Amino acid sequence: MDYRFSERTEKLSPSLIRQMYNFALEDISGFVSLGVGVPSFPLPEHISRGLADKLRYDPNINKYALGRGLSELNSEFAKKLKRKGIEIDSEREVLTTTGSAGGIFCTLMALVAEGDEVIIPDPAYSNHIECVRFAGGIPIYTPLIENEEWRLDTEAIKNSIGNKTKAIVLCNPSNPTGAVFPEEDLRKVGEIARSNGLYLLEDNAYEFLTFDGRDHFSLQSVSRDRDNVISFFTPSKEHAMTGFRVGWVVAHPKVIDKVFAVQDQNYICAPSISQHAALVALQGPQDHVNGFREELARRREVMCQGLDNLAEFLNYQRPHGAYYVFPRIIRSRDTEINENAKRRLKEIPERFRTRDTELALDLLYEAGVVTVPGISFGPAGENHLRLSFAGEESDIQEAFDRINNWLRS
């Protein structure tokens, strides 16, 4: 059999987030991870209990939810948005999806045609880049301004627009940089999108998670931008529900209709049980959210201290949101790359075999610490590492001890 695949699939780059983690699982016993961004928190007990009750009493919990999501869930979600100053029609302007990821994938497949250009402030969440390419689009990277806390370069965005431009894609708070984009810059990007007839996609997966009084701002709250803006939300991080795979797309009804049609062909509907879990999460007490935020703020401190101790090796912008920091590599050890790292390097696509990938592999094979090479988040990510502080404090501490020992040995 001659195994032939579609071009869109052949050019798909594997996620280095995933790949680094798999190398660790296969090769390194006792590794500690600053890689995959999964908060260590268990499911809050009241959600677990509420869902167990629904399993006993709700006769529809096992059946398809064939609308645009459970209507009770969509209207509860609309209430949540209202508290943020965003007013939506919960029947026509929202669709419950299989995680934000499923919603973003369906949306990009719905919007982006072969040869369309999509502007991506860079570095960006790698899945956004890959989805654009998978849909046949061409990512147009506009670098974020690193030394101004990874701020949006609105002039660069404006100058990147051509007659094939279809959309702009943002992640705010930013994965992988931890930046929280200021309202002022976002309004400018909204204006640019509006005056050029572009879709503006905002991925708000880390919306609840901001520090130091920086507030998350969504362009859905600007009424004249709402025609263009497509927003993605999820309870995944806020309620420790990453594995439930549930999220929402908020957009103009014409967009929602198309995304819904794509979703129907793709995975039919978001899992009913997860929709019920999300409903319990939205309706229940919210105290754990502050708890998560405070705990993650402490972990951020541990990570920043760790980085401060490595100032001659890694230079970083303090993150004000999400649970990532994206330091630049300014110096490393002068030694030859580890043999196992060299072997694994060959399994990584050629365009990703950069200095940061070599360092990430060395850190894994020499120090037993998982990190993610910056290059997988776009060209401006080269020579950086993405470090996640979603894990336990003691693991973060241990990771930095190991990195420190190795870099200085």
Add this chain to the structure above:
Amino acid sequence: MDYRFSERTEKLSPSLIRQMYNFALEDISGFVSLGVGVPSFPLPEHISRGLADKLRYDPNINKYALGRGLSELNSEFAKKLKRKGIEIDSEREVLTTTGSAGGIFCTLMALVAEGDEVIIPDPAYSNHIECVRFAGGIPIYTPLIENEEWRLDTEAIKNSIGNKTKAIVLCNPSNPTGAVFPEEDLRKVGEIARSNGLYLLEDNAYEFLTFDGRDHFSLQSVSRDRDNVISFFTPSKEHAMTGFRVGWVVAHPKVIDKVFAVQDQNYICAPSISQHAALVALQGPQDHVNGFREELARRREVMCQGLDNLAEFLNYQRPHGAYYVFPRIIRSRDTEINENAKRRLKEIPERFRTRDTELALDLLYEAGVVTVPGISFGPAGENHLRLSFAGEESDIQEAFDRINNWLRS
């Protein structure tokens, strides 16, 4: 804003299965449904209980399952296949997906490039047709042999192969015809695929549901066919878990690798909670499965009797699997189409405005019964209706009383 979408999305036909149901929800109070194929059974109690326990005790139930599925689940599924005479490597040859649908979508996106031809025995499950078109492929319809219980026409399949042919897609037991394809015919199709280097996709969603001693046969049990065959399985129907969205793809490791890469960009992973529910279902008692089968056999009798009473209007092949029957319309009422039906007809894509769609709309607006127009299952479906007997016996009875009264009034 000028709302422009990708061509693949503009040409997507909405599912008439879904659309007929939505018309009913919006317009008809007290309708009865022979439309959407969702078994009326509640989740078996031991699955509900087992899952509630896991919610309390398993600290990872809320987190991504980042491999190819929970390894415990994949190996339990491999054991189940072994009892059917199918031996697979549960680490390399299986991927847990978000329902069969999610697996089929990811697989067709991975295989089918713009302009590739895909042979689809017709009538076929509408999602298969739409997914092929969405991926840029061209469905090549080869009619099933209606008067021989909707048997596969293996000669027609062979004669449809050209140099752009990439794959053949089957659903067995068949949605929408209720046919169970005989082993002999399947082996011939396997041989055709093998000797022409084609992928053969078999959707086994109704695998457990066969009647009258007809057995389901999978080409995964033919070792020399295994290089080509890609098989889809799901606990959805067998364990009343449609809303959980979990399923499996079984294929050669090279295929699994690519489908996995697509899935990772799409919805990341099948929901962990649903994977845990599937594990409980596979490990627990299986008595309810016979119960489901017996109950559905009774419902099939009710439906067949209803159809026998309408012999001058509808001519049907007795189904031996799944919970569908696909009668041909041989006569209807001579009256003008209902006014509301006429209005809704305009919302349906032009290529679907056939006699069967008119009848289905009339049955909805005149008799309050939901059915699905045959045309949405491919050209050979024209002039047929798909009727599901997954609903309660009393609903099926009521539906036929209404249809009978209306047709004869």
